[in-house]
Amino acid sequence: MPAKRPRYLPDLLCDSHVHTRFCGHATGEMEEYVQAAISHGLRKIVFLEHMEEGILTQAKTWLSEEDFDRYFVEGRRLREQYGSQIEIGLGVECGYNEGHGEALLTRLGKRQWDRIGISCHFIKLPGVPEHLNMFSKQAENIDLARRFGPERILDRYLALLHQAIRQLPGTFVCHLDAALRRVPGITLTADHYRMIDGLLRTMKEKGMALELNTSGLDMRGEPFPTRRILSMALACDIPLVLGSDAHKPADVARHFADIAGFIPSPLESCP
Ligand SMILES: [Zn+2]
Numbered sequence: 001m002p003a004k005r006p007r008y009l010p011d012l013l014c015d016s017h018v019h020t021r022f023c024g025h026a027t028g029e030m031e032e033y034v035q036a037a038i039s040h041g042l043r044k045i046v047f048l049e050h051m052e053e054g055i056l057t058q059a060k061t062w063l064s065e066e067d068f069d070r071y072f073v074e075g076r077r078l079r080e081q082y083g084s085q086i087e088i089g090l091g092v093e094c095g096y097n098e099g100h101g102e103a104l105l106t107r108l109g110k111r112q113w114d115r116i117g118i119s120c121h122f123i124k125l126p127g128v129p130e131h132l133n134m135f136s137k138q139a140e141n142i143d144l145a146r147r148f149g150p151e152r153i154l155d156r157y158l159a160l161l162h163q164a165i166r167q168l169p170g171t172f173v174c175h176l177d178a179a180l181r182r183v184p185g186i187t188l189t190a191d192h193y194r195m196i197d198g199l200l201r202t203m204k205e206k207g208m209a210l211e212l213n214t215s216g217l218d219m220r221g222e223p224f225p226t227r228r229i230l231s232m233a234l235a236c237d238i239p240l241v242l243g244s245d246a247h248k249p250a251d252v253a254r255h256f257a258d259i260a261g262f263i264p265s266p267l268e269s270c271p
């Protein structure tokens with residue numbers, strides 16, 4: 001029997017977060033992601049396509065219900081074709097929008113998702129007609145965030161994410177501290193950490209996991225979330241899942257070989 005993995009380590013042979021060209025801002029067919037995962041020797045890959053509801057923006061970055069129909073058809077075909085080599089999960093990254101929780105619940109309830117990742121990408125700022133994409137690298141979005149005040153935006157982001165965790169049937173929380181990641185010099189305050197602590201407690205109550213998202217290594221030399229937040233999660237005995245957040249097939253399982261060094265030991269995480 002293979003040695004049992006310590007509970008605090010995520011499954012290193014499962015990439016739980018990849019996108020495809022369906023969302024409009026990623027490239028590559030689903031099949032190319034499956035082939036990349038097989039070439040990395042993974043035992044499982046989980047597609048986690050973007051769902052959003054009621055977001056006001058010119059730049060749509062998510063799937064329509066018709067896209068999700070096509071996604072399931074193709075996903076099932078790939079399961080038939082590659083099922084003997086790899087397990088294929090069909091999941092969703094459900095973005096939160098205050099006032100649209102019921103609509104999201106209805107849409108989530110219509111399908112059999114392998115996993116439901118919870119995130120919050122967009123925020124409505126007073127006096128601004130469109131939602132701000134807090135994950136965007138566009139200069140105008142970064143300027144707007146700076147003008148409005150990153151600290152205030154992060155207060156709001158964490159409050160919304162906590163609402164999402166309470167309201168939606170999530171399996172795990174995606175890239176917890178990645179909002180405004182493109183804004184230089186961003187830091188979390190003591191108040192933000194208190195909010196994160198509260199949010200982790202709700203996750204624990206609901207039996208949710210926390211994503212260790214390796215895209216952070218490319219952006220800031222450290223995964224999302226930071227070691228400090230990982231320690232807080234492990235102290236609450238919240239399990240970790242590993243995701244590359246690949247938006248191109250070449251990024252499947254990125255940095256998985258180095259990730260163990262970024263995970264604090266349970267001893268370190270004891271409060
Ligand atoms: Zn995306």
Ligand SMILES: [Zn+2]
Pocket residue numbers: 093119121174175
């Ligand atoms: Zn995301």
